[in-house]
Each structure stands twice: as structure tokens, then as C-alpha cells.
Amino acid sequence: MPLVNNKVGDECTAGNNKALADGKALVDSLIKVVACYRHLASCVGGCTDSLQLRDELRQTREKAQKLSVGTCHHLTSHLRDKSLPEEHRKEMELLWVAFSSSLELLHIDMCKVFNIGDVFSLANTASLVQTGLQGGGSEVAARALSMPDLKEAQPAALPAGLEGEERITMEQEISQIDHMIDDMEMKVNVLRWMVEPHGPQYAEPLGSTDSASIAMFSVDEEQPGQVHQSLCQRSHIFVLLLLFAVILVAAILSACVYLLS
Structure with missing residues (x-):
């Protein structure tokens, strides 16, 4: 060897x-x-x-x-x-x-x-x-x-x-x-x-003190519960906007059917 x-x-x-x-x-x-x-x-x-x-x-x-x-x-x-x-x-x-x-x-x-x-x-x-x-x-x-x-x-x-x-x-x-x-x-x-x-x-x-770094630092400082609450609020707003869009489309279709008949 x-x-x-x-x-x-x-x-x-x-x-x-x-x-x-x-x-x-x-x-x-x-x-x-x-x-x-x-x-x-x-x-x-x-x-x-x-x-x-x-x-x-x-x-x-x-x-x-x-x-x-x-x-x-x-x-x-x-x-x-x-x-x-x-x-x-x-x-x-x-x-x-x-x-x-x-x-x-x-x-x-x-x-x-x-x-x-x-x-x-x-x-x-x-x-x-x-x-x-x-x-x-x-x-x-x-x-x-x-x-x-x-x-x-x-x-x-x-x-x-x-x-x-x-x-x-x-x-x-x-x-x-x-x-x-x-x-x-x-x-x-x-x-x-x-x-x-x-x-x-x-x-x-x-020496980084720009606004982006400060914003990222503030996001990191948030508590997990606060982040979860923010996400929930955003999801509620999205659902409401979606429902409003569906109602608007349904109203437009009903109006079109009424005018054509």
C-alpha cells in the first residue's frame, strides 16, 4: 500500500x-x-x-x-x-x-x-x-x-x-x-x-440609513400576531371586492337581458 x-x-x-x-x-x-x-x-x-x-x-x-x-x-x-x-x-x-x-x-x-x-x-x-x-x-x-x-x-x-x-x-x-x-x-x-x-x-x-433599510427593519420588528392580523385584513378586503365585482356583473347582465327582451 x-x-x-x-x-x-x-x-x-x-x-x-x-x-x-x-x-x-x-x-x-x-x-x-x-x-x-x-x-x-x-x-x-x-x-x-x-x-x-x-x-x-x-x-x-x-x-x-x-x-x-x-x-x-x-x-x-x-x-x-x-x-x-x-x-x-x-x-x-x-x-x-x-x-x-x-x-x-x-x-x-x-x-x-x-x-x-x-x-x-x-x-x-x-x-x-x-x-x-x-x-x-x-x-x-x-x-x-x-x-x-x-x-x-x-x-x-x-x-x-x-x-x-x-x-x-x-x-x-x-x-x-x-x-x-x-x-x-x-x-x-x-x-x-x-x-x-x-x-x-x-x-x-x-453606513446604510436609507428608507428601504428602515422599512425592512420596521417589518422585522413586527410581532407575529400583528403580521397575521394584517394578512387577515387584506384577505377580507379582497373577498369584499370580489363580491362587489360579482354583484356588479350580475346587475349588468340582468339589465342587458331586460333590454333585449
Whole structure:
């Protein structure tokens, strides 16, 4: 009976598990940074907008781009591996969908900051919208960058040409993210609608507060008796409408018979 060597198989399985764990860690970090950037982006143009906020946006954006490049390279190299087991491939595809969705959110928020920053210049703080918010996003930015504190000494006045340089840099970075999204679709053919989530980790969209989600949440909150009562009421209404239709048809037929006779 030939001896079976399981050492190679065990090493491959351990390597695939490590690659999967590294991919999850990268995607999780990117999701958190993108969420922090979205929170900071919501303050642009408001009364809390400042040179410090723009600098925090820049640092968070750079961290997100650095994570995006590493995550893209990691997932691409493994998804293009023909020897990747099917169960690991499904997990990688799930991570790929979460990664690509986060990258698109980052691109949207970067474009938003770019456009709003063009309307609300820091050189004219009187034009900022008085939203009533107080405080900055230093804690959010510090959480995204894994830094204890970001309270650095900021210049009292806006340096000449700084805002223009920042806009040129942002335009280049937006173009890079756009190119990365297109390049991803060319290298890896993963159809999002074919990837089925099977766990709570990426089941809910990031920062979803739309009316559809609220409506679904309220339906889930209903008691079983209330749902049954609602269905009964609907069935009663349907029966009444059906009876009314039958009576109406019978009356029309009787009238036709009377006129023809």
C-alpha cells in the first residue's frame, strides 16, 4: 500500500488560510478608513471646515490609498491562482466584492470633497454653511490613522497657493483610484451578483440609513400576531371586492337581458 504524504497538502491549506486571514484584515482596515473618510467628508463646506480638517482628510485619504494598493495586489494574485481551492476562492470573491465596493465609496467621497472644496474655499470662511455642528473630526481621523493624537499646531492663515496645490494633488489621486477600479475589472472577472454572502460580516452596506433599510427593519420588528392580523385584513378586503365585482356583473347582465327582451 503506497504511503500518503499529507505534508504538502497541509502546507498548502495553511498557506491558503493565512492568505485568507491577511485578506480579511486588509479589507477590514480599508472599510474602517473609508468610513472615517466619509465622516470627515460630510464636514467639508460646513462651519467645522478648517485647514486642520482638510489636512486630516488628506492623511486619511493617503492611508486609504495605501491600503487599497496592498489589498488589490493581495486579492488579485490569489484570485488569479488556478490552484486555489473552491472554498477559499468563494471567500476571496466575497472579500473582493467588499473591497471593490469600498473603493467605489472612497472614489465618490473624494469627488465630493473635490467639488465642494471648489465651492467653499478656506480663503473665505464667511461663505461656510452654518450647520450648527461643533468640534472637529480629529478623533475620527486619529482612529482611521491609528494615531493617538492629531492636534498639531495649524497656521492661523491659509498659506498662499496651498489650496490650489491640494486640488491638483486630489485630482491626480482621484484619477489613480478611477484607474485602479478599471484595472481591477480587467484583471479579475468576479461578477458581484453571483457572489452570495453567507455571514454577518459584510451582509449590511456601510453606513446604510436609507428608507428601504428602515422599512425592512420596521417589518422585522413586527410581532407575529400583528403580521397575521394584517394578512387577515387584506384577505377580507379582497373577498369584499370580489363580491362587489360579482354583484356588479350580475346587475349588468340582468339589465342587458331586460333590454333585449
